[in-house]
Amino acid sequence: MASRIEPIQSAPIENSTLIESSEGDDDTDLNTEGIITSLPQKKYYRQRAHVNPLSIQNLLPPVCPSVMKWSEHYPDIGPNCVEFLDIGCGYGGLLISLSTLFADKYILGIEIRIKVMDYVNDRIKSLRLTNANQYLNISVLRTNAMKYLPNYFNKAQLTKLFFLYPDPHFKKSKHKWRIISPSLLAEYAYILQIGGVLYTATDVLEVHEWMKKHITDHSLFTPMTSEELSSDSCIPLLTTSTEEAAKVTRNGGQHYIACFKRIHDPYVKY
Numbered sequence: 001m002a003s004r005i006e007p008i009q010s011a012p013i014e015n016s017t018l019i020e021s022s023e024g025d026d027d028t029d030l031n032t033e034g035i036i037t038s039l040p041q042k043k044y045y046r047q048r049a050h051v052n053p054l055s056i057q058n059l060l061p062p063v064c065p066s067v068m069k070w071s072e073h074y075p076d077i078g079p080n081c082v083e084f085l086d087i088g089c090g091y092g093g094l095l096i097s098l099s100t101l102f103a104d105k106y107i108l109g110i111e112i113r114i115k116v117m118d119y120v121n122d123r124i125k126s127l128r129l130t131n132a133n134q135y136l137n138i139s140v141l142r143t144n145a146m147k148y149l150p151n152y153f154n155k156a157q158l159t160k161l162f163f164l165y166p167d168p169h170f171k172k173s174k175h176k177w178r179i180i181s182p183s184l185l186a187e188y189a190y191i192l193q194i195g196g197v198l199y200t201a202t203d204v205l206e207v208h209e210w211m212k213k214h215i216t217d218h219s220l221f222t223p224m225t226s227e228e229l230s231s232d233s234c235i236p237l238l239t240t241s242t243e244e245a246a247k248v249t250r251n252g253g254q255h256y257i258a259c260f261k262r263i264h265d266p267y268v269k270y
C-alpha cells in the first residue's frame with residue numbers, strides 16, 4: 001500500500017500568532033483580536049493509536065543541531081539549549097507539569113503523530129496566551145525519535161530523557177518498532193550528559209521487563225539507587241502527569257517505573 005504523504009512539521013509556536021487549527025473552530029473562544037484563548041479539545045485531534053515508526057516518510061530534520069532555530073520554539077531561549085526531552089510525548093501532560101516545576105529549563109516533546117503534535121502545539125499556545133510569561137520553556141516538534149535525534153541534539157546536551165507509556169508493540173515481529181532497543185540506547189547515551197537520567201514508565205509488565213533488561217545490559221547506564229529515586233522530583237510525575245498515566249490509574253492498572261543514570265564509558269580512560 002502506498003504510504004500517505006504527511007505534511008512536514010507544523011509552524012513553530014509564536015506567542016502572538018493566531019492559532020490555525022483546521023478543526024474545532026466552533027468550540028473555541030476568541031479574544032477581541034481574534035486570538036483563540038480556550039484550551040484545544042482532544043476530540044478534534046484524534047489519530048490512529050499506533051503508527052509504524054519505520055514507515056513514516058517526509059519528515060525533514062535539520063542537517064545538524066547547529067542549524068535548528070530554537071528561538072522559533074522558545075522566544076527567550078537565547079544561548080541556552082533544550083535539556084529535557086519527552087520522547088513520544090502524546091498529548092503533552094508531562095511537558096505542562098515540567099514547565100512550572102523547572103521554569104529555568106527548556107523542555108521539548110517529540111511526537112510522531114501529526115494531529116497529536118498539533119494538539120500539543122495548540123495547547124501550549126493557549127496556555128501561553130492565558131498565562132503571561134509562563135509556558136515559554138516548553139515546545140513540541142514532530143519527528144521520528146528512532147531516526148533523527150542526533151540531527152537535533154549535540155553530544156551530552158540533555159540532562160533528562162523521558163519514555164512514558166511507550167507503544168507496547170506486543171507482536172514479536174513488531175518488537176523492532178519498540179522505542180527502547182540496544183542500538184537506540186547508544187543514541188540516547190550519546191545525547192545524554194554523564195549523570196543525566198533516563199526515565200521509563202509503562203503499565204505493561206512485559207514492556208517494563210524489556211526496557212529494564214536492555215537498559216541494564218547497556219554499559220553506559222546504571223539503575224538509580226533508592227536514595228536517588230526518593231530525592232528526584234520527577235518521579236511522582238511519571239505516574240500522574242501524562243494522559244496515559246491517568247488512563248492506567250482510572251482503569252485500575254499497574255504502573256511500572258525504571259530509571260537509570262548515564263555513566264562514564266567504563267572502557268574509556270578519562
Ligand SMILES: C[S@@+](CC[C@H](N)C(=O)[O-])C[C@H]1O[C@@H](n2cnc3c(N)ncnc32)[C@H](O)[C@@H]1O
Binds near residue numbers: 049053088110116143
Ligand atoms: C502510548 S503513547 C504515550 C504518550 C505519552 N507519553 C503519555 O504517557 O501519555 C506513545 C506515543 O509515542 C508516540 N511515538 C511512537 N513512536 C514514536 C517515534 N518513533 N517517535 C516519536 N514519537 C513516537 C506515539 O505517536 C504516541 O503518541
